[in-house]
Amino acid sequence: MTPPKLSVIDFSLKNLIPNSSSWNTTCSEAMHALEEHGVFIATYDGVSQELDDAIFLASRDVFDLPTKVKVLSTSDTPYHAYSGKTPIMPLYESIGIENATTTEGVEFFTKLMWPSGNENFGKSTLMFSKAVAELYQIVMRMVAKSYGIKEQCETLLGSSVQNLRFMKYLCPEEDEGNPLGMLPHTDISFMTILHDKQVKGLQIKTKEGQWIEVDPLPSSFIVMAGDVCMAWSNGRIHAPCHRVIMQGNQERYSLGQFTFIRGLDIQIPQKLIDEDHPPQFKDFDHYNYNQLKKNLLTNTHSPPNQHHHPPPPSPITTNPPPTTTHHYPPPPRTTTTLHHQPPPPPPLTTTRYHTLTHHSPNQPPATPHHHHHPTINHPPTSTTHHTTTATTPPHPSPPPVLPLPTNTTPPPPATATTLTKTTTHHYHHHPPPATTYHHPPAPPPTSTTYHHHPSPPPATTTIHHHLPPPTSTHHPSPSLPPIITIHTTNHCHPSLSTTTIYLHHPSLLPATTTLIHHPSLSPPSTPPPTPITTHHHHPSPPLRLHHPS
Ligand SMILES: O=C(O)CCC(=O)C(=O)O
Ligand SMILES: [Fe+2]
Numbered sequence: 001m002t003p004p005k006l007s008v009i010d011f012s013l014k015n016l017i018p019n020s021s022s023w024n025t026t027c028s029e030a031m032h033a034l035e036e037h038g039v040f041i042a043t044y045d046g047v048s049q050e051l052d053d054a055i056f057l058a059s060r061d062v063f064d065l066p067t068k069v070k071v072l073s074t075s076d077t078p079y080h081a082y083s084g085k086t087p088i089m090p091l092y093e094s095i096g097i098e099n100a101t102t103t104e105g106v107e108f109f110t111k112l113m114w115p116s117g118n119e120n121f122g123k124s125t126l127m128f129s130k131a132v133a134e135l136y137q138i139v140m141r142m143v144a145k146s147y148g149i150k151e152q153c154e155t156l157l158g159s160s161v162q163n164l165r166f167m168k169y170l171c172p173e174e175d176e177g178n179p180l181g182m183l184p185h186t187d188i189s190f191m192t193i194l195h196d197k198q199v200k201g202l203q204i205k206t207k208e209g210q211w212i213e214v215d216p217l218p219s220s221f222i223v224m225a226g227d228v229c230m231a232w233s234n235g236r237i238h239a240p241c242h243r244v245i246m247q248g249n250q251e252r253y254s255l256g257q258f259t260f261i262r263g264l265d266i267q268i269p270q271k272l273i274d275e276d277h278p279p280q281f282k283d284f285d286h287y288n289y290n291q292l293k294k295n296l297l298t299n300t301h302s303p304p305n306q307h308h309h310p311p312p313p314s315p316i317t318t319n320p321p322p323t324t325t326h327h328y329p330p331p332p333r334t335t336t337t338l339h340h341q342p343p344p345p346p347p348l349t350t351t352r353y354h355t356l357t358h359h360s361p362n363q364p365p366a367t368p369h370h371h372h373h374p375t376i377n378h379p380p381t382s383t384t385h386h387t388t389t390a391t392t393p394p395h396p397s398p399p400p401v402l403p404l405p406t407n408t409t410p411p412p413p414a415t416a417t418t419l420t421k422t423t424t425h426h427y428h429h430h431p432p433p434a435t436t437y438h439h440p441p442a443p444p445p446t447s448t449t450y451h452h453h454p455s456p457p458p459a460t461t462t463i464h465h466h467l468p469p470p471t472s473t474h475h476p477s478p479s480l481p482p483i484i485t486i487h488t489t490n491h492c493h494p495s496l497s498t499t500t501i502y503l504h505h506p507s508l509l510p511a512t513t514t515l516i517h518h519p520s521l522s523p524p525s526t527p528p529p530t531p532i533t534t535h536h537h538h539p540s541p542p543l544r545l546h547h548p549s
Contacts (some may be wrong), residue, residue: 003210007033008217011042012424016111018136019135029144030223034143038238039204039224042139046131047195052219054124056197059166059253061121062095065113070095072112080163088168089169089250091181100129100164100257115383129164132193132221132257136160139223149269157266160190162257169244169252170202181244181252189226190286191268196254214345227262228289231281234272261286 009029015022035042047055051507073082073095081096099105103126110122116300134235137157169181181201194202198216205211214222230239246252265283273279 003212004206006037006204006212006214006222007040008220009033009040009042011044011046011135011138011221013045015333018141027145030139030142031146032527034223034225036238037204037206038230039222039242042135042221042223043217043219044135044221045219046134047128047219047221051124051127051131054120055128055255056253058121058124059168061118061165062113063093063168069113073109085170089180089182090178091172092167093169094165094167096163096165097125097129098163099161100125101133101162124511125164128255129162129257130519132164132195133160133162135193135221135223136162136191136257143233147233147236148270149267149271152267153270154265156190156261158167160263161260163189163260165256165258167254167256167528169246169254171251172246179246181246184241184243186239186241187224187258188228188289190228190232190261191259192222192224192226193257194254195220195256196252199248199250199252201244201246201252202254203243203245205239209348211243216363226258228266230288231267231284232268234321235266235280236277236279237275253265280496314426407515425465517523 009026011026015026017023030040030042053428068082070082070084075098078264080096080098082357083093085091087095097105097109100109106126106129110125112122119449135289140157144150165357171177184205196202198218200213200216202214202222203211204214223239224242225233225239227239229237244252266281267283268279268281371493374441
């Protein structure tokens with residue numbers, strides 16, 4: 001079967017006078033693409049050729065910095081720091097600017113990289129980021145028109161923060177190199193706009209499971225919905241799984257502008273809820289969606305602020321959770337056998353807790369499976385897909401309705417920091433080869449740590465059972481279901497750690513899921529103080545930039 005092509009939609013600014021007939025046509029095309037594939041290619045002239053050249057020059061400038069400088073780009077938020085090459089994704093390197101549409105955001109990053117300044121870098125990134133943000137706004141206004149939710153969209157736009165990330169992929173080594181640039185994942189952003197320097201590699205998975213190669217076209221911007229847009233739209237907009245497979249002998253430079261919603265709960269607009277479309281997610285805070293992961297990753301012991309941090313999105317769908325596993329970033333390359341495995345679990349029913357999902361109610365429960373690599377000369381081997389899954393037996397019949405009214409005050413964040421552990425067991429084991437974890441039994445609360453050998457890189461998998469506190473004054477439901485998190489820490493490359501969270505609920509189908517982690521994404525956060533550095537770098541020669549709008 002020939003895979004479908006992605007829609008290429010003309011977003012030339014001259015055609016986009018709001019409510020003109022060409023605007024309306026573009027709007028229907030874009031909405032159709034977002035709902036069917038979660039992605040489309042916009043040919044957009046908001047970025048001039050000159051700006052395009054300048055932004056890729058800026059990208060080279062930053063990647064050419066010594067590693068000791070690039071690593072200064074750290075972040076409190078997971079996956080936002082500079083990400084160097086790793087054994088799992090040896091071709092990929094990335095670094096990002098938070099709040100890239102603001103002078104402060106860009107200046108902060110520029111100063112960090114070039115204490116003596118780099119005017120061109122600052123100018124071009126700010127201009128590029130603003131131009132891409134305009135495209136995001138145009139798309140969101142189409143969503144608003146199409147769903148009749150203008151006000152909600154404007155509020156969302158007012159709370160949108162843009163994070164611009166520079167990405168570079170090396171070519172695989174001749175003949176036998178692993179071509180995997182980036183593992184399959186969905187983005188945890190609200191929306192992502194990608195732009196590459198016309199070297200192909202990006203592939204999008206259709207709802208039917210076929211991989212579509214994205215052809216790099218001049219002036220093309222890939223507009224893609226993230227998990228959070230999918231949840232906000234009550235599952236109408238699809239968040240596609242995608243990956244990067246390197247081909248040919250050219251390095252690939254790409255840019256991703258990831259939108260996050262700050263200071264506003266993500267709430268499904270009432271217009272998108274009706275009998276046929278019951279609400280699938282509770283209100284949640286985009287920032288907290290990531291913050292929870294951070295807490296789990298850093299294992300901090302400070303209790304979360306229950307008043308100010310609502311829990312991450314809880315699927316309240318009655319549909320079976322997804323059974324496809326996504327790993328991003330991947331766990332360590334080594335495979336693992338558990339020498340001392342916890343006893344087999346009682347029949348568990350699980351659903352993914354903070355990985356957002358949408359499944360058609362008509363879709364039968366699928367069988368767990370993993371992503372397959374494309375048919376290319378040197379497909380990545382299974383060693384790149386160390387899998388951390390929790391498997392439960394299939395359920396014979398559709399699940400009953402989950403009795404969670406959406407207007408229920410959300411329970412406090414159930415994080416490892418508050419609910420975890422009374423005991424810790426350490427299991428030492430040696431590779432290879434098995435990679436499947438079985439759920440240990442449900443409570444009593446315990447924390448089990450598996451140490452993987454050999455190193456490097458050392459990795460630890462921690463399975464936490466969480467019991468809700470017996471009573472809570474912060475939410476009306478004292479029967480918060482227990483939670484299991486499986487956390488694989490890569491000590492050498494913390495950004496490659498993974499966390500899986502399972503929320504148990506007896507009325508849900510058993511499932512196999514893992515969490516999607518995205519190293520290049522994070523919610524905005526206050527930049528840390530500028531470290532004192534003395535390095536010097538000579539930026540590129542001056543450039544004149546024109547932005548058409
Ligand atoms: O480099 C690309 O084109 C894709 C990158 C990507 O998917 C991401 O950063 O989320
Ligand atoms: Fe992505």
